[in-house]
Amino acid sequence: MTIRPMQPGEAALLARIHAAAFPGGGWDEGFFRSAGESAADRVLVEGEPALGLVVVRFLGDEAEILTIAAGRRRQGTGSRLLTGAMAAAKASGAESLFLEVSVANKAALALYDRFGFERVGLRRRYYGNGEDAAVLRRSLSGGT
Numbered sequence: 379m380t381i382r383p384m385q386p387g388e389a390a391l392l393a394r395i396h397a398a399a400f401p402g403g404g405w406d407e408g409f410f411r412s413a414g415e416s417a418a419d420r421v422l423v424e425g426e427p428a429l430g431l432v433v434v435r436f437l438g439d440e441a442e443i444l445t446i447a448a449g450r451r452r453q454g455t456g457s458r459l460l461t462g463a464m465a466a467a468k469a470s471g472a473e474s475l476f477l478e479v480s481v482a483n484k485a486a487l488a489l490y491d492r493f494g495f496e497r498v499g500l501r502r503r504y505y506g507n508g509e510d511a512a513v514l515r516r517s518l519s520g521g522t
């Protein structure tokens with residue numbers, strides 16, 4: 379299934395997907411509407427209607443994944459979204475792609491490990507529930 383940019387009018391659906399992926403911590407429709415309109419951010423989705431999303435922020439020679447969520451798991455959606463995010467970041471001129479992930483999020487850590495992300499930092503008690511965040515980096519200077 380192909381990865382495509384978010385379309386105007388999809389913000390509510392993306393907020394529902396995000397809320398399901400992050401119970402009690404989903405980002406609202408307003409966030410996705412703003413991100414979709416922002417020159418600094420790219421919202422990529424899979425499916426029609428959308429089944430998953432990733433939000434990438436461009437920061438010059440760095441880019442950051444703000445969030446990623448798959449509405450159905452272990453069917454390759456996360457991998458395809460991550461591949462799309464890496465390609466978009468590289469196309470923007472970024473040399474590195476960063477993200478934060480809870481050290482307790484085994485699914486996401488396994489996904490990022492598979493894609494060659496390396497741990498470059500640890501933010502203790504970063505999340506509201508007290509979990510630590512690992513800061514991961516993927517170089518984009520080689521092949522994606």
Ligand SMILES: CC(C)(COP(=O)(O)OP(=O)(O)OC[C@H]1O[C@@H](n2cnc3c(N)ncnc32)[C@H](O)[C@@H]1OP(=O)(O)O)[C@@H](O)C(=O)NCCC(=O)NCCS
Nearest residue numbers: 399446447448451452453454455456457479485486488489
């Ligand atoms: C993280 C997330 C996006 C992964 O999406 P996904 O579509 O399930 O991932 P994929 O199907 O592409 O999985 C790719 C690989 O990642 C690893 N992986 C994914 N989920 C895993 C799990 N629950 N346990 C162990 N490994 C896992 C596996 O190596 C998997 O390959 P395999 O299925 O062939 O074994 C998804 O679990 C999700 O939406 N989680 C909730 C939101 C979240 O935590 N986002 C990340 C915040 S930083």
